[in-house]
Amino acid sequence: MLFKQNSCPSEQSGVRLFECxxxxFGVQLNCYAFAAGDVLIDTGSHSLRRHFRPFxxxxxPELVMITHHHEDHTGNASYCNSKxxxxxxxxxxxxxxxxxxNYPFYRRMFWGKRPAFQSGTLPEVIHSGRDVFKVISTPGHAADHVSFxxxxTGQLFSGISTFLLKRKLYCGKRAYLPSSGRSGTFLRMTSTRCSVAMQGM
Structure with a gap:
């Protein structure tokens, strides 16, 4: 088999993390989805569908929230549509x-060809069961990136790398933030207090 795949489910602070x-060719890439209460955050890649779809x-879930449109985060959104x-x-x-x-061959090779899917617009606040999610605009890695x-619970979910310092959150990929979004994203992230940061790649 050309591609070696494996999955590693885990749980932290009541949140289920599914990592594939x-x-x-000596390159390893990871892909993530989170289940928090009745909500699924991101859906993984289409190339890893035999792992993500059983999860x-x-x-x-009653609802799927997407951090950004990249194919390793939306690859199984069409499957959620079908359900x-x-x-x-x-x-x-x-x-x-x-x-x-329509994206470059190297991305299709690793993540597969994402099927088209339908979606609604994220509101500023999402109520799901006992959970209340605030949607925070955090462009940089992708222009449409948001964090939840x-x-x-104080848990923060992001599709990009982050790290915590003294209960404040900092953006771990600051070098990739375009000048148009850098200052706003950094200020929003550093002013966000959270107890646990759940991050994708």
Missing amino acids: RQEA IDEVN GIPVLMNPLFRKECTEKA LNES
């Missing part, structure tokens, strides 16, 4: 996601 790894079935699970995302690239995916702060 794909390796080829989605097991979690059986009647609402998918919400930043509307910036929503139209592109309703169309046939569970105000009920």
